[in-house]
Amino acid sequence: MIEVHSLAKSYRPGVHALADVSFVVEKGEFVFLTGPSGAGKSTLLRLLLRADRPTSGDIIVNGRNLARMSPGQVQAYRRTVGTVFQDFKLIPRKTVYDNIALLPRLMGVPEVQLRRRALQALAEVNLSGRQDDLPLTLSGGEQQRVSIARALVNEPTLVLADEPTGNLDPLLSLEVMSLFRAINARGTTVLVATHDRALIRHLGKRVITLEHGHVTETV
């Protein structure tokens, strides 16, 4: 599913955000990406989303090298990936439903089908009936669940989550992680970046550890 070969990223000469990073994530796997702040987790996720280009090395997702994609192909690729951010990144002036439905609607998904998929995604994150609420009327945990529903509505084969529990208390963090586990259980590949060791231990999934831009451990 994901192959990372000898990946390096430098923002300034001599300063490596990532150096010689290689790993493989199989289809349907659940993998934690962990390490201390500044280890390169977010950089790696940005590269996996093609929000940035590597200085050297290759990232191959579903057999396609991200570095060789045209701008149009990059946008099409991003639509196949469900992305969850630490700060939710919901559009505050749009309702929960519109936040979830906006992108597929623009991509031409018929409204009837879109409504079914959006309400189903909301049900999966236990937010049925909240589709008309505005994001700022929801709690942090609920907002993160909306962003997970947004990531699911396109029925992605890969979900990337960057510190999805970073703004949540431990109980809500467990709740969110259980959602990712459920998503993974139906065959979706999930890659979650987190520095929360307790959560990782609790879920007991494969872990890739980054330190100073290097992979130091793969368990």
Add this chain to the structure above:
Amino acid sequence: MIALIRYSLGEASLSLLRGWRSSLLAIAIIAAAVFIAGAVVMVSINVQRILQRLSATAEITIYLKPGDGQRARDTVAGVLTSHPAVSSSSFVGADAALARFRRELPDLAALVGTLDENPLPSAFEVRLRDGASETETRALVQALDATGAVEDVRYDRRIFDRLAGGLQILRQGGIILAVVIVLAAIVTITSVLRLAYLTRRDETAVLFLLGMPPSAIRGPFVVEGMLQTLAGALVAVGLLWVAFSAVNAQVGTEIGEAFGTGAAVFLTTTAMAALVGASVAVGALAGVIAAWKEP
């Protein structure tokens, strides 16, 4: 595509309402630009009509060389009869010219009476055909010169040529002024849209990361620019109509009667559509420029 248009319209309308002050500024500037461009077009169309009318009624007076007699008269008459620019011509002999002089200027008649011989030459008075072109008229004058029988040609149309030249300068000045204001309008609209773009940068950046196509990111800003310029152009056309009606009510009839051109004309539907269309295109261009850089 329909979803994209609907989304762009919705977002653009919301943005216009949220930033109504800056939107009004942009609309006012585009209205000023279109008003000036439209006014230049309208004034030049009406002045052109007057010039055409004056030009059509202009006369050419051809003075024959003294003493050349009947042969010169026949040669010139032959040219005038066959030339397409000529509507009619009449010969005024030297004696007839003197008689006319005495009749029309009795105070000076005594002065002429003291001379030994008639100082006035024989001449042809030529009326040009309606719609005779400038090129045809010049060709006629050249043909007359070529006969060798002509002493001088008084050509009223030269005055109109100068007036037409003045009109051309007015047009060019108007176009330059309109271009300057249109450029100012583009800069203003682009700045207003860029501000709207930056205000929503967080939002567009997220949508971009989630895979929204660039056309959907830029669409609302392009539509916003088009709506602003459409409003500005419609306001300008409305103001032009008000100004035209006011001026026409004051002096339109007098000018029309004086020059025989009838009532002044407003912009044609095609001209108005061209002005509005060009404005909307400018708005779309400003939207593309404002949202060109990826979030």
